[in-house]
Amino acid sequence: MDRLIRSENHQHAEKPDTGRDDKIPAHWRLIRLRAILLPTSVNDCADYPLLSITRDAGVILRNVDNTEENHNFIPDDLSNYKLLKKGQFGMNKMKAWQGSYGVSEYTGIVSPAYYTFNLCGDIIPEFFHLAIRSDLYISYFASASDGVRVGQWDLSRTRMKEIPLLAPPRAEQLAIADFLRDRTSKIGQAIQIKERQIERLKERKQILIQQAVTLGLDPNAPMRDSGIEWIGETPAHWSIKRAKYLFREVDERSLDGQQELLSVSHLTGVTPRSEKNVTMFMSEDYTGSKTCQKDDLIFNIMWAWMGALGVSDRAGIVSSAYGIYRQLRPGTLNSQYLEMLLKTTAYIAHYNKVSTGLHSSRLRFYGHMFMAMEIGFPDREEQDAIVVYLDLESGKLNKAVDLLEQQITKLKEYKATLINSAVTGKIRVPGLVESPELKEREFA
Structure with a gap:
């Protein structure tokens, strides 16, 4: 069984490491994918459900109403999309090196750029799906993919056909x-x-x-009605003030763009962009970007409705579209307390209510909206x-x-x-009725 190893010039050589000194059951066949995969190309099937081909689950039904899942563009005209039938093998050739492929459990349509195949020969679809998505075979698809940089590799159909498959009896x-x-x-x-x-x-x-x-923290503290519908009851001794009496909006700009670049999200608050695994566009020059100081409150105006805000623990530069607010009297609000308070469900619901926009994913929470907001503390x-x-x-x-x-x-x-061991013959699975001759065979 040939081993496909990626080198700097994307050449192939050697034998594969199946994890058991390259030994495989003697009665298993070694076949090439070209012998069992027959390309298909059926278009004009727009009425079928839309499918995605993912690394984690293979072929799945795509939720067209999920805005987070559908950050990739969906065209209005799907007439040129390919039909992928239940039991056929589908592959995202741009992400095959990650394992984005599998035997489909559904009949639907996929991107015209994807590969689709019929399984032929004496291969059980479920076995093939398990085998081909195991770590061993994912490495083969990575070896058969080429590209200038990681994440933009394209699978060569010609080299893919030569990938070997261990095929036990049916x-x-x-x-x-x-x-x-x-x-x-x-x-x-x-x-x-x-x-x-x-x-x-x-x-x-x-x-x-x-x-x-x-x-x-005191469950016995006297309570009072805040008079603010979305805040409700609050401890009687707490203050309630509009943000404009606690903060001022700042708009200071970087002269050279050399400060640390920061990002604001609903999951991590304010964090260095260098610590985030993002594929968003990066500017070559951040001169003129907004700057923030330690303890500044920063809102991602476009995603405030999800709770994308935080208090920065360092100075840096952020998107010019962000809102930056600085306490009028430094130290009035503990930075950790402030961030936790403004991320509670009641406050996030308020951002949603007052934000403006035609669609939930296009809502904007502007500075005047924050300044008019009451805060209880x-x-x-x-x-x-x-x-x-x-x-x-x-x-x-x-x-x-x-x-x-x-x-x-x-x-x-x-x-x-477990999967890798079973599909490469390193373990003998229970429930298999073997002939006396087969029981005596050793690994080749």
């Missing part, structure tokens, strides 16, 4: 597929349980934060106490989440190893 393919379906289903259930536990822990953390920053001493309490309690929940995420990672690694 009965053994069925046994391997049955075995892996059972085992991976149980692993998947275990992962789902842990993911639900993580969700509950994160929800508990959010409730903990919400209660502490909006109601304080305790004195600085109580803010600091709330932050200390939340650091302690959130830390406990974060540790529990980290442990569960580590367990999920190990389960996924075990699943990948």
